[in-house]
Amino acid sequence: MxxxxxxxxxxxxxxxxxxxxxxxxxxxxxPVDLENLPDLSFQLLDGGSLSTAELANRPALITFWSTSCGPCLSEIPEMNRLYADYAGKGLQMLAVAMDYDSPEAVRETRDRLKLRYPLATDTEARAVRAFGNVRVTPTHFLIGPNGSVLLRKIGRMDFDDLRTLIDQLLPNVG
Missing domain, CATH: 1.20.5 (Single alpha-helices involved in coiled-coils or other helix-helix interfaces)
Structure with missing residues (x-):
């Protein structure tokens, strides 16, 4: 029984x-709480590097993504539009591929999906650790001109809300 x-x-x-x-x-x-942009240098996919010091004094959107992440890939067209609309107005954008993505896979995905904004690889997971052990993709960080982290969004981005935030930041850029 x-x-x-x-x-x-x-x-x-x-x-x-x-x-x-x-x-x-x-x-x-x-992720670990992150208040300010960490001191870091990103390896760009096509060579060269970009340091967080070079991102100073202008707002920046840094997105961690993966070639195997469906939501990440579906955001690329909207991210391309965002880059086209705001790069000339002062917004800096950088997509950081996760450490488990090979540079070859990242390059193939970039070419296939016509990703237009700057792209970095993170093969040693330095950026992942510096940004609070990013584990979920996509993860977006909106950085203010003073280097403060204004927004950390894990998962799909609401691009209307993001555009509103960016519009508020850009008039303050000298």
């Missing part, structure tokens, strides 16, 4: 399991 737990005991076990799962997910996927 199967012994049935009273309903209150069953609910307690379920609640404990749920709290444990939420705590684990929060611990595993929440």
């Amino acid at each position: 199967v012994k049935k737990l009273p309903l209150s005991n069953s609910m307690a076990v379920l609640l404990i399991a749920l709290v444990g799962m939420v705590s684990l997910a929060t611990f595993r996927f929440s």
Whole structure:
């Protein structure tokens, strides 16, 4: 004969399991708090480098992405439009490929999807660590002209909201 737990005991076990799962997910996927742009140099896909010091005094959008990330790939057309609309007005953009993406895979994806904005590889995961152990893609960071992290968005970006934020930042750029 199967012994049935009273309903209150069953609910307690379920609640404990749920709290444990939420705590684990929060611990595993929440990046370290990041208030300011870290001091770092990015390796650009086509050679050369870009340091965070070169991003100073202008707003910047830095996006961590992967060639195997469906949401990342679906954002590329909107990111291209954002770059076309704002690069000439002072917004700097950089896409950082995750360390598990080979430069060849990144280059092929860039060419196939016509990615137009600057692209860096992070084969040693230095940028991933410097930005608080980024684990989920896409992860977007909007950096203010003073180097402060204004927005960290994990997952798909709401580009209407992003454009509103960028519009507020650009008049303040000298």
